[in-house]
Amino acid sequence: MTSTKLSANDAARNRMAQRLAALERRIADACANAGRPRDQITLLPVSKTQSSASLQCALALGLHRFGENYLQEALGKITALPEDCEWHFIGPIQSNKTRAIAEHFDWVHSLERAKVATRLNAQRPAGMPALKVCLQVNVSGEQSKSGVAPDELPMLVAQVRDMPRLQLMGLMCIPEPSDDPAQQRARFGLLRQLRDAHLPDAPVLSMGMSADLESAIAEGSTLLRVGTALFGPRTPSPTETP
Numbered sequence: 595m596t597s598t599k600l601s602a603n604d605a606a607r608n609r610m611a612q613r614l615a616a617l618e619r620r621i622a623d624a625c626a627n628a629g630r631p632r633d634q635i636t637l638l639p640v641s642k643t644q645s646s647a648s649l650q651c652a653l654a655l656g657l658h659r660f661g662e663n664y665l666q667e668a669l670g671k672i673t674a675l676p677e678d679c680e681w682h683f684i685g686p687i688q689s690n691k692t693r694a695i696a697e698h699f700d701w702v703h704s705l706e707r708a709k710v711a712t713r714l715n716a717q718r719p720a721g722m723p724a725l726k727v728c729l730q731v732n733v734s735g736e737q738s739k740s741g742v743a744p745d746e747l748p749m750l751v752a753q754v755r756d757m758p759r760l761q762l763m764g765l766m767c768i769p770e771p772s773d774d775p776a777q778q779r780a781r782f783g784l785l786r787q788l789r790d791a792h793l794p795d796a797p798v799l800s801m802g803m804s805a806d807l808e809s810a811i812a813e814g815s816t817l818l819r820v821g822t823a824l825f826g827p828r829t830p831s832p833t834e835t836p
């Protein structure tokens with residue numbers, strides 16, 4: 595006799611499929627409003643604090659990139675998931691974590707210091723392709739502490755350009771939270787201007803999260819980092835603080 599009741603796994607997968615469909619509708623609407631093709635934009639699921647089972651669920655829905663903030667937590671998932679997944683480190687980087695990041699990740703979005711860049715460049719294993727990096731810029735002035743200041747960006751760009759084991763892909767930002775679309779767009783617009791001014795050949799603008807992706811798409815985002823709109827609410831990370 596077959597049960598008509600869904601297993602817990604099937605139910606979780608259905609909920610994620612519904613969230614993904616709603617998310618794709620938001621992205622499609624924002625692209626239409628901006629007159630941009632959907633295929634200019636990469637969706638990066640942000641899976642911090644989510645279980646490996648939850649990532650398997652995303653994988654079954656065709657998603658294979660994952661953004662992680664906490665190294666120890668991420669290493670467990672990298673081991674548990676298939677090898678062809680693409681791993682993006684998006685959290686603050688302490689110097690003593692650079693080796694493991696260089697050895698296990700495909701991308702780093704949160705590069706903001708030359709010292710960390712130097713270590714990643716030296717520690718990227720020879721057999722792997724260059725580590726793809728975005729420089730995190732503080733587009734919120736005194737309201738944020740993370741990211742390189744806009745006036746220090748040209749110097750960091752020049753330094754990272756000289757590092758052969760890093761491939762400079764573009765810029766990333768995390769503006770201070772705001773409900774005001776005009777303010778959201780001003781921050782994202784600044785990141786785009788900085789990219790155009792200082793690294794015009796770099797293709798990536800890593801900007802836009804669950805709450806502000808429409809504004810980010812309007813300002814030229816090419817990579818959305820989306821957590822809660824895809825995975826649902828987060829539980830606090832059990833092992834680590836950012």
Ligand SMILES: *Cc1c(COP(=O)(O)O)cnc(C)c1O
Binds near residue numbers: 663684805820822823
């Ligand atoms: C958590 C996180 C996200 C995703 O945030 P949501 O609001 O859940 O979409 C994106 N980028 C970074 C750097 C994050 O830490």
